Amino acid sequence: MLLASYDPVMYSRMLTGLTLAFHIIFATIGVGVPLMIALAEWIGIRRNDEHYLLMARRWARGFVITVAVGVVTGTAIGLQLSLLWPSFMKVAGQSIAIPLFLETFAFFFEAIFLGIYLYTWDRFKNKMTHFWMLIPVVIGSSASAFFITVVNAFMNAPAGVTVVDGKITDISPFGAMLSPAMPTKVSHVLITAYLTCAFILAAISAWSLLKGRNHVYYKKALKLTMISASVFLLSSAIIGDLSGKYLANYQPEKLAAMEWHFETSKQAPLVLGGILTEDNEIKYGIKIPYALSILAHGLPNAEVTGLNDIPADETPPLWIHYLFDLKMSFVAMMVVVALAFLLLLWRKRSLVYSNKWLLRGIILAAPLAMLTIEHGWIFAEVGRQPWILHGIMRTTEGATVSDHVDTMLIVFALLYIVLGLTAIRVLTRMFRNNRAEDEIAARGIEGGGKQ
Amino acid sequence: MSYEVIGITVLWVFLFGYLIVASIDFGAGFFSYYSTITGKRHLINNVIERYLSPVWEVTNVFLVFFFVGFVGFFPDTAYYYGTALLLPGSVAIILLAIRGSYYAFSNYGSKKDSRFYLFLYGASGLLIPASLSTVLTISEGGYIAVDDNNQVTFLFSRLFTSTYSWTVVLLALVSVLYISAMFLCYYANRANDRGAFEVVRKYAIAWSGPTILSSLLVFFAIRGHNAGHFQRMEDYAWMFVLSFICFLVAIYLVWARKRLGLSFIFVLLQFGFAFFGYGAGHLPYILYPYLTIYDNFTSEPMAIALISVFVLGLLLLIPSLYLLMRLFLFDANYVQGKRNK
Ligand code: HDD
Ligand code: HEM
Ligand code: HEM
Numbered sequence: 001m002l003l004a005s006y007d008p009v010m011y012s013r014m015l016t017g018l019t020l021a022f023h024i025i026f027a028t029i030g031v032g033v034p035l036m037i038a039l040a041e042w043i044g045i046r047r048n049d050e051h052y053l054l055m056a057r058r059w060a061r062g063f064v065i066t067v068a069v070g071v072v073t074g075t076a077i078g079l080q081l082s083l084l085w086p087s088f089m090k091v092a093g094q095s096i097a098i099p100l101f102l103e104t105f106a107f108f109f110e111a112i113f114l115g116i117y118l119y120t121w122d123r124f125k126n127k128m129t130h131f132w133m134l135i136p137v138v139i140g141s142s143a144s145a146f147f148i149t150v151v152n153a154f155m156n157a158p159a160g161v162t163v164v165d166g167k168i169t170d171i172s173p174f175g176a177m178l179s180p181a182m183p184t185k186v187s188h189v190l191i192t193a194y195l196t197c198a199f200i201l202a203a204i205s206a207w208s209l210l211k212g213r214n215h216v217y218y219k220k221a222l223k224l225t226m227i228s229a230s231v232f233l234l235s236s237a238i239i240g241d242l243s244g245k246y247l248a249n250y251q252p253e254k255l256a257a258m259e260w261h262f263e264t265s266k267q268a269p270l271v272l273g274g275i276l277t278e279d280n281e282i283k284y285g286i287k288i289p290y291a292l293s294i295l296a297h298g299l300p301n302a303e304v305t306g307l308n309d310i311p312a313d314e315t316p317p318l319w320i321h322y323l324f325d326l327k328m329s330f331v332a333m334m335v336v337v338a339l340a341f342l343l344l345l346w347r348k349r350s351l352v353y354s355n356k357w358l359l360r361g362i363i364l365a366a367p368l369a370m371l372t373i374e375h376g377w378i379f380a381e382v383g384r385q386p387w388i389l390h391g392i393m394r395t396t397e398g399a400t401v402s403d404h405v406d407t408m409l410i411v412f413a414l415l416y417i418v419l420g421l422t423a424i425r426v427l428t429r430m431f432r433n434n435r436a437e438d439e440i441a442a443r444g445i446e447g448g449g450k451q
Numbered sequence: 452m453s454y455e456v457i458g459i460t461v462l463w464v465f466l467f468g469y470l471i472v473a474s475i476d477f478g479a480g481f482f483s484y485y486s487t488i489t490g491k492r493h494l495i496n497n498v499i500e501r502y503l504s505p506v507w508e509v510t511n512v513f514l515v516f517f518f519v520g521f522v523g524f525f526p527d528t529a530y531y532y533g534t535a536l537l538l539p540g541s542v543a544i545i546l547l548a549i550r551g552s553y554y555a556f557s558n559y560g561s562k563k564d565s566r567f568y569l570f571l572y573g574a575s576g577l578l579i580p581a582s583l584s585t586v587l588t589i590s591e592g593g594y595i596a597v598d599d600n601n602q603v604t605f606l607f608s609r610l611f612t613s614t615y616s617w618t619v620v621l622l623a624l625v626s627v628l629y630i631s632a633m634f635l636c637y638y639a640n641r642a643n644d645r646g647a648f649e650v651v652r653k654y655a656i657a658w659s660g661p662t663i664l665s666s667l668l669v670f671f672a673i674r675g676h677n678a679g680h681f682q683r684m685e686d687y688a689w690m691f692v693l694s695f696i697c698f699l700v701a702i703y704l705v706w707a708r709k710r711l712g713l714s715f716i717f718v719l720l721q722f723g724f725a726f727f728g729y730g731a732g733h734l735p736y737i738l739y740p741y742l743t744i745y746d747n748f749t750s751e752p753m754a755i756a757l758i759s760v761f762v763l764g765l766l767l768l769i770p771s772l773y774l775l776m777r778l779f780l781f782d783a784n785y786v787q788g789k790r791n792k
Contacts, residue, residue: 061559068555071511072548078515082522083540086533093526094749098756101523104516105764111512112771115505116778123778136771173756401602402537415545419552426556 009396011405012084015412017381019077021374022416026070028373031145031190032197033063034138040224041134045127050445051217055224058436059201060118062427067114069423074107076412084405088388088398091168095161096154098173103147110140142190149189153181155389156380157250163392180250184243191239192376195232196369199334201225203366204431206359215437219353223345226362230338237331241295248296251390252305254383257316258324259292260285264306268292273325276318316383323379330372337361454754455744458524459737461761462517463730469513470726471630471719476510477576478631479503480550482654484573487566495647498639500558505779507554509772511547523757527747531738534603535595536586543582550575577624584623588616591677592739615672622665626722629658633701633718637711638780652705659702663695666725677739683732690728697721 037056044052082089092100113136124130160175161168202225205218247255255261260271260282270292274285290300297304307315340361344352352358384390388398452460479499486492522529549571557568589595594610597603610616632655639648674681684691697720704714735743748754779785 064559065555068552071508072551075515075547076544079540079544082529082533083537086530089522089529090526093522093529097523098760100519104519107512108768111508112775119505171750173753400534402534404538408541422556
């Protein structure tokens with residue numbers, strides 16, 4: 001239908017990519033927001049400040065909506081992996097079943113305590129008891145991201161298996177979890193989820209402040225979320241740098257393709273931007289001398305593998321360069337916003353909550369962070385091509401041969417559009433109809449403790 | 452017990468768990484819609500909502516656990532079922548997605564209970580069991596063709612024209628309503644909500660007869676469709692007899708308005724005996740006649756690892772589930788709505 005001829009592999013890739021790209025939005029919120037809620041509730045109890053407790057309550061209320069979409073799209077991707085990639089799942093079942101299985105325990109744990117947390121706000125005498133009900137939610141959601149990313153790390157750099165002639169012969173179930181891609185991948189995914197959620201929640205407060213609703217509640221929320229975001233941003237960048245070094249050692253073809261590095265060489269320059277001509281000439285790009293060698297191995301003189309050392313049929317698509325450059329420009333914009341915030345907080349505190357440009361920047365940073373996640377993932381996944389399991393199974397071997405994948409692609413696209421639009425509508429209505437200052441008045445907590 | 456049998460037992464237990472909690476949920480959705488159009492909503496809705504709100508996500512995880520675990524223990528099932536089930540599987544996913552999200556939208560969003568949301572919620576609750584039950588139907592064999600290249604094709608028309616497949620759908624629908632109504636009797640009674648109790652008691656009694664009738668139909672249809680399976684089920688005839696006795700006890704208690712907690716336990720036993728009798732007769736086949744639990748079972752280290760992880764997981768899960776039940780099922784004040792949310 002969309003393509004000239006029916007190709008189940010192509011359609012399976014498109015449908016998998018679509019479902020994951022949609023799921024990751026809600027998954028990221030599912031991982032990061034519980035941490036922020038916990039932070040707010042903890043500060044609220046510690047300082048005996050009702051404003052922070054209300055923050056936790058309001059964030060949790062919005063969170064339920066996103067969780068629901070996260071859960072149903074997660075169920076979709078879980079089933080789709082078997083439906084669209086039956087041969088791949090057969091091999092994955094033999095080799096990397098433990099983290100997949102553990103992930104479901106993490107979901108269980110999270111789901112149980114989320115139910116408890118949401119319905120026990122005023123049930124326990126000791127406020128800390130309610131706070132403790134949230135900790136399993138934080139652990140459970142981060143653990144599910146941990147485990148699924150372990151699976152993805154295995155796909156990028158299989159470990160714990162012995163491969164003879166492209167077939168797995170010997171398996172160490174726990175060894176498979178210790179892929180060399182695991183440390184950087186897992187930590188990068190977790191920290192960036194926290195970062196993105198801090199920015200999203202900051203944007204909500206910034207929006208209210210920009211509208212001239214300058215209740216102290218919003219100021220407290222903005223300060224909490226933006227300081228967290230700044231810390232997470234710094235950590236993401238450090239781990240991102242380590243991810244590059246991981247690539248240089250274990251997936252040099254991905255690094256070479258993303259940097260358009262054609263010849264293996266020392267003192268390799270980094271290309272920013274630019275376009276690629278028909279015969280692989282780089283035009284209009286900015287070359288930064290030594291930078292690629294530093295990025296890859298930390299030394300200006302280090303040798304970086306180029307595409308000439310990679311078999312032609314194992315080279316990832318070269319357009320991932322654009323994805324990575326886009327990602328890095330989003331990161332740069334987020335850094336500017338965070339720096340501006342920190343600078344004002346340090347030098348001219350009065351302006352932090354009223355400077356319109358800063359507030360607009362913070363509002364912009366939230367979608368930028370989500371876009372960074374999307375671009376980062378698509379870059380990482382497309383950069384693994386042509387492999388579905390690096391060095392073991394090609395994507396074309398993993399896919400289903402069923403008919404009707406094209407119809408499913410259209411049907412699921414419609415489903416996600418409807419779900420996405422309804423979720424946005426429900427969430428905006430929720431926050432518009434129930435403003436924090438009204439709720440503060442209604443609950444009679446105007447003072448909000450000290451400060 | 453061999454690892455294969457341990458593996459399939461664990462998975463079957465979780466599928467049973469899903470069958471029960473999901474039936475309660477799906478049936479409640481339908482009753483909620485049905486009571487709206489018959490003007491009895493105000494009577495039973497509080498009870499349904501108070502139970503469902505904290506547990507709906509947990510219900511879904513039972514299903515996820517089942518299909519993820521299956522791929523771990525029996526990797527080949529991913530290949531056969533994955534290829535065959537693209538369409539019915541996708542339909543189930545879409546229904547689950549609509550149901551889960553619209554439940555949350557209408558329950559937590561500020562526009563409460565639009566009639567349209569309720570309709571989606573009620574209707575999907577009946578369609579999901581119908582579409583999921585086709586997986587069990589397919590496992591009986593005869594709906595999949597495998598050619599010499601191990602290429603799997605799913606024979607739609609065969610499935611749609613088979614009596615057996617329709618009796619299973621019927622049984623799934625009816626038992627969902629029966630299980631759910633029986634549970635709501637117990638819950639409404641705990642809530643001391645006379646009005647609600649009388650309504651759901653009627654539902655429960657009304658659906659009890661059809662449940663037994665459609666089970667009998669499935670028996671006959673299985674005999675026609677897969678005689679081998681029917682014979683192995685006859686070896687476990689005592690389980691089905693016990694199941695029937697449990698049914699009688701359960702329905703008597705509800706009818707007499709006595710010991711409703713015990714009555715629901717008998718419902719669990721009724722379905723437990725039948726479900727495990729059916730399952731035991733099904734062994735060793737996972738997909739008749741292509742796949743048994745001994746074909747390409749996962750490697751021994753993986754089996755040991757999965758089972759150990761499972762035991763550790765249970766140690767975490769059981770206390771948490773217990774806490775959830777204590778707070779929302781066995782806490783009379785909560786059930787009676789004396790605690791605010
Ligand atoms: C807001 C989110 C965000 C931010 C601020 C960053 N990243 Fe990132 N990055 C991701 C979000 C992300 C991601 C979406 O989470 C990815 C996709 C796959 C993965 O493991 O994480 C990712 C992957 C990813 C990879 C590929 C890893 C692989 O394929 O195995 C590299 C090389 C980098 N990042 C590098 C960086 C650098 C050098 C950063 C900062 C200076 C940086 N990232 C900040
Ligand atoms: C959630 C963030 C993710 C996003 C946005 C994402 C995106 C994508 C995209 C765009 C593709 C298509 C690549 C292509 O066809 O060129 C893809 C493929 C795939 N991804 Fe990911 N992915 C994510 C995470 C994961 C994880 C955690 C897993 C592991 C369980 C995974 C498993 C797969 C599989 C099996 C394919 C199909 C094979 C392939 O085309 O490589 N993905 N993903
Ligand atoms: C890096 C990418 C991913 C992250 C960070 C992630 C994280 C999450 C989180 C946090 C949830 C729970 C939503 C909530 O309850 O708050 C969730 C749901 C789910 N995810 Fe993902 N996920 C990712 C990709 C995947 C992939 C590739 C799969 C497929 C194997 C998957 C399978 C599921 C399933 C089955 C659920 C539903 C669980 C339930 O029913 O409670 N996820 N995911």
